[in-house]
Amino acid sequence: MKLGLTVSRKQREFIEADADEVFYGGAAGGGKSFAQVIDALLYALQYPGSRQLILRRSFPELSRSIILVSQANYPRRLAKYNSTGRVWKFQSGSMIEFGYCDSEADVTQYQSAEYDVIRFDELTHFTEFQYVYMLSRIRGVNDFPKSIRSTGNPGGVGHAWVKARFIDPRPEGVKGTLPSGRSVLYIPAKVTDNPFLMKSDPGYIKRLEELPEAQRRALLDGDWNIFEGQYFTGWDPEIHVVKPFPIPDYWRRYLSIDYGRDMLAALWTAFDPQGRGVVYREFCSGLDGAFFNKGGKTCGALPLLARDAAREILRENAGEKLSGAFAPPDLWNKHADTGQSTAEVMAGEGLSLVRADNRRDQGWMAVADALRMETDEQGCPVPGLRVFENCRVLITSLPQLQYDLKNPDDCAAEPHEITHAPDALRYLLAGRPARARIPEPENPFEPERSGDEALAMFGI
Numbered sequence: 001m002k003l004g005l006t007v008s009r010k011q012r013e014f015i016e017a018d019a020d021e022v023f024y025g026g027a028a029g030g031g032k033s034f035a036q037v038i039d040a041l042l043y044a045l046q047y048p049g050s051r052q053l054i055l056r057r058s059f060p061e062l063s064r065s066i067i068l069v070s071q072a073n074y075p076r077r078l079a080k081y082n083s084t085g086r087v088w089k090f091q092s093g094s095m096i097e098f099g100y101c102d103s104e105a106d107v108t109q110y111q112s113a114e115y116d117v118i119r120f121d122e123l124t125h126f127t128e129f130q131y132v133y134m135l136s137r138i139r140g141v142n143d144f145p146k147s148i149r150s151t152g153n154p155g156g157v158g159h160a161w162v163k164a165r166f167i168d169p170r171p172e173g174v175k176g177t178l179p180s181g182r183s184v185l186y187i188p189a190k191v192t193d194n195p196f197l198m199k200s201d202p203g204y205i206k207r208l209e210e211l212p213e214a215q216r217r218a219l220l221d222g223d224w225n226i227f228e229g230q231y232f233t234g235w236d237p238e239i240h241v242v243k244p245f246p247i248p249d250y251w252r253r254y255l256s257i258d259y260g261r262d263m264l265a266a267l268w269t270a271f272d273p274q275g276r277g278v279v280y281r282e283f284c285s286g287l288d289g290a291f292f293n294k295g296g297k298t299c300g301a302l303p304l305l306a307r308d309a310a311r312e313i314l315r316e317n318a319g320e321k322l323s324g325a326f327a328p329p330d331l332w333n334k335h336a337d338t339g340q341s342t343a344e345v346m347a348g349e350g351l352s353l354v355r356a357d358n359r360r361d362q363g364w365m366a367v368a369d370a371l372r373m374e375t376d377e378q379g380c381p382v383p384g385l386r387v388f389e390n391c392r393v394l395i396t397s398l399p400q401l402q403y404d405l406k407n408p409d410d411c412a413a414e415p416h417e418i419t420h421a422p423d424a425l426r427y428l429l430a431g432r433p434a435r436a437r438i439p440e441p442e443n444p445f446e447p448e449r450s451g452d453e454a455l456a457m458f459g460i
């Protein structure tokens with residue numbers, strides 16, 4: 001059958017790739033989305049009765065890009081497009097459906113669906129949670145080859161996890177195996193791979209060359225080693241992460257928490273007399289088990305009721321004297337069923353919380369300020385905040401926070417599981433915790449002592 005389509009060498013590589021998870025990623029304009037649409041068509045024709053899903057993060061993106069490409073290239077004599085259902089139905093019984101997942105929870109609309117192939121376009125716009133959830137939707141009783149095939153550019157909320165899953169672990173173009181046993185392949189895309197674009201728009205490369213450096217490296221070179229989108233560019237593990245050291249008793253200790261139905265993040269931070277802080281303990285737990293750290297233990301996930309969370313926190317606190325315990329204001333909302341707020345329940349267990357300032361940009365600014373280098377009393381550069389290496393969740397979350405594309409002063413609220421520990425840190429620093437007071441040296445000449453007693457203390 002003649003479809004009248006030509007593909008580039010790289011696009012062919014993507015179409016022929018047979019790994020369970022394929023990621024065709026890199027420069028913008030490389031022809032990735034086009035390849036995705038054509039690959040779906042070829043699969044639908046090769047496996048009559050197959051079901052595929054093509055996903056974009058939002059509906060407008062879907063309708064102005066990939067759906068248009070399918071409409072321009074799919075042969076009407078073989079398939080009809082139904083715009084209400086956003087689905088191509090082939091005479092052979094195959095289906096290609098388009099969908100989007102705006103919020104993290106949107107994936108649940110696919111809860112009872114089954115597909116042979118799921119395709120993410122612009123994978124870096126999705127969270128790892130969404131991707132992993134959708135993996136479970138690939139199943140079916142037929143013996144069509146099952147896979148998840150994605151395309152995307154560097155940058156975006158998913159930059160870090162996509163890089164860690166597909167790019168970093170193995171050389172380009174080499175098939176690997178994920179811990180789950182599934183095979184995985186990354187196909188790098190360069191803009192120069194796309195002869196069609198080079199011909200139709202020769203000025204395209206010139207325009208990319210004029211972009212600011214990070215964006216140019218991402219979009220023109222398809223370079224993954226950029227910090228594009230990273231919110232805390234001041235974070236440097238070489239500087240901010242330190243081996244635990246004994247914290248003097250007189251430093252002021254604070255607790256700060258983020259708590260919700262599905263997660264708890266609790267941080268303990270101590271401040272020295274100069275107002276420099278060190279986060280020395282964390283207790284983080286999420287329902288999905290994606291992030292958990294309590295005294296270095298990695299196992300399991302802990303659904304915690306407010307009462308149990310308070311008890312666990314106090315147990316971790318082990319009687320340490322706290323100068324304050326900050327928590328987000330929504331913990332003071334009354335629950336309709338009990339008439340009590342989470343903060344009240346926790347107070348009932350002996351954990352009294354202070355309502356934190358929840359203005360996001362100011363809070364994030366305070367975190368960025370704390371990460372900045374200053375000069376200590378000896379003239380050496382030191383950061384305003386350090387983190388003990390045992391606080392793994394905070395250490396891995398902070399550098400993954402991405403700019404919010406809609407509000408560059410803010411950081412993206414997703415992926416959900418990486419925001420809790422940084423949020424807890426934000427609540428603490430927005431509350432302007434006080435520095436420690438250097439204790440007065442014990443004065444042997446206290447008024448209530450007689451001169452003779454005082455002299456006796458020196459053995460005189």
Ligand SMILES: Nc1ncnc2c1ncn2[C@@H]1O[C@H](COP(=O)(O)OP(=O)(O)O)[C@@H](O)[C@H]1O
Pocket residue numbers: 006007008011027028029030031032033034035189194196197
């Ligand atoms: N095989 C092809 N045949 C014709 N045009 C193509 C082909 N591959 C890509 N193009 C065109 O090149 C341009 C960029 O391709 P696209 O798939 O959008 O790139 P990417 O998704 O990598 O940014 C689009 O206009 C697309 O239609």
Ligand SMILES: [Mg+2]
Pocket residue numbers: 032033034122
């Ligand atoms: Mg594209």
